[in-house]
Amino acid sequence: MTRTNLDRRSVLAGSLALGATGIVWPRMAFAQAAGTKNVLLVVLRGAADGLAMLAPTGDPGFAALREATLPNFEGARKADSMFTIHPSFEHVGKAYGKGEALFVHATSTSYRKRSHFDGQNMLETGGTKPFAKRDGWLNRLVSLVGESAGSTPKALAIAPTMPLALRGSAPASSYAPSTLPDASEDFMQRVSLLYEGDEQLGGLLSQALETQAMASDSTLRNLRDAEAAGKLAASLMTGPGSARIAMIELDGWDTHANQNGAFGRAARKLDALIGSYRTGMGEAWDDTLVLVATEFGRTARMNGTRGTDHGTGTATFLMGGSVRGGRVIADWPGLSNAALFEQRDLNPTTSLEAVLAGASAEHLGLDPRLTMARLFPDRATKALEGLVRS
């Protein structure tokens, strides 16, 4: 609990009560413009296990499928009578307690096979088939915000190369701190001249230079661990001219063997990243939406090597100051053999695309139908509503 947050809220409330609108209005208007809303997409590569992330400990079928993992959840934070949050999610759990984290369980994209690469392709392009679309849905979100707000928000991938979700016609940049010393300015200028007229290289270089200028804080030049990455993301998304829509990737979720240890390690990294990001965002946290998504889930049963193989349904979560959190949304399919998808995976009952489109639309003040149609076209599914306070 930070003092600044409380102070600001009480100032706002107090001012309104006193009718001192002259001071408060400009600030509020500014806060409501699309230009100050932030979205951070965190992609978990490798198929994160939803049944470990948010364990359905209240389902009698769970113990039979996951006996070896039960001790993990003893004493862990309960989301409600049905679900228990993985103990590695310390910051996420705290945010849940404050009503700032919302879980959606038994989700999946419309992909129903089990290839990481096809699954990630669909998660990032928003297509209805792998490799059917060439641009990413997050990039289309950038365009959509631009059209409705009149100016295109800055978009940034915190990665050395551009991930698919952010590729497309809207301008986006990628950045990861380099371990190399800066090239001298003169040399850089000459390279710019050398690239003059070369559309591809010239464009890439000028984008790189722009981002470089934004990330002037040299103490954050090291993406050594997840915490630093979270801080870095926050530093690139706060302050004038900073990125509004960003994306970061975490791997290590393909837990084929020794699931307990492997999942815990990956989850702690994710938790540290989100924790430091939240701290770094400061007051802007109230205007921030974090979306966490993975390509698909894992088998409900453990395999022969205390791990899980590629599956289907999984869990996802949203965080942020205006998320209507502290609850789990799930049309719970159950875990009996007959209830499992193809008798092996958690059956997905909620469309992940509907969650992503719905939350983005509410958070950014966009029309949910239009948002769904642009980000995830050619589907009958409607965007989910009531996820974020508008």
Next chain:
Amino acid sequence: MSSDSSKASIALNRFGLGIRHNESPPSNPKRFLLKQIDGYDPKPRLLAGWDDTTEKAGEIIQEVRRQRRRRQSAMEAENQKAAQPLAQSSMTGDASMAPETPERPRPTISSRAQILRHDTALRTQIAVESNTPMIERLVHFWSNHFSVSAGKPGTPQQVGNHEFRAIRPHVLGKFSDMLKAAALHPAMLIYLDQYRSAGPNSTWQTRRRKRGNGQERGLNENLAREILELHTVGVNGGYSQSDVTEFARALTGWTIRGLLGVERLAAPQSPGSDYVQVAHEPGTRTIMGRQYEDTGAKQALAVLDDLATHPSTAKFIADKFARHFTGDTPPPALVSRLETDFLRSGGDLGGMLRVLIDAPEAWTPQPLKFRAPYEWLVAVLRIVDEDKLNPRRVASGMRALGQVPWRAPSPAGYDDIDASWAGPDAVFRRIELAERIARLVPSDNVMERAEAAFPGSLSAQTRTWLSRAESSKQALGLLLVAPEMMRR
């Protein structure tokens, strides 16, 4: 604007890995390439002293585990001494955050970091010095096709062995031979969890169950799935979940020595791995409509032989091979000719290369590919006189560029499409590294070298800015990132 490339420049750059600093451009580009097919040496001079530790894979893992236990008990002792202050760092769970133990016991088999560093430098040096660079490109291509990563315990000591032993000898041979050698090499068995997989109804498991001792072991379908999806027929190749599971059953018994506690019963196999009959799932298997009798170790080999020549494999490989040379969307006619040749020859990879060299589509004068970071670095090291470069510096350059050999983020290997590499930050890093390298190496005759590297293809713009450089070092730096160097 990128200028058109001459045939000589295409032979050097699109087919090869760039010119060597003391080499002259080829006068007959096609013959220059065909001669490389005959001149290729799977075991070049640099590999003469290589110690193939493939067969020690199990021993190495045991040693890794012993070291970890020793470290843990040393750390616990340390923790007890100063119980409080360390509590926080253990919560992060991140090894890099853990305090260094004051003395590391010297491992009996030299350390994994040393081996990995040595093998990575060796692979790069072979490519940089090679006079058959087109074939070295294929080594990297196939090594990436059968990608293994040094990120798992036991693999850092094996990823080099994997390429040197399972890939190099087969790049001009039969695909089935490479498949069997690469997919069943200990590096792959560890990387994709196969070595722990056991038949639920195998003799070993039945006995354990009866005695009620030890933890139950069972199937792990990771390797089976990735062989189908990534190495052979491809994701749309026509297999089902039941084919994956059946294949995983056929693969049981293939493991590495000294880990299951049944080494007495192990039979050494040619990829350098072991086959343990008692862990094998008994029975006939049905995979993609074909039946495979239980012939022990040979059951999986028979499946691999069929997969290697499957029509879906021919299509998948032809497409991937063509994409590597002709860009993100390879010409369908070329893909189809490669596919036909693959099918007709039963997967002769040398034959497929000849088809490519004969294909007009591969000689299109406009650049077709953005060079991937590692490839760019190899081309840079070939064009400069790299003797002065510290291998550690080269390794840190590779890390900064985002493409370290045997470190791909997934079993699919590194991407081979432009959008994955042509990013703002990626270009920026190349520029930073180029300037640094140019400062460290001799920079004489830059313009002559540029003309030789891209014979008849250097753009007026590049020539202008090289000639206007304020120093020869700067000119060399600019050459290393010129548009001609970035694409092929």
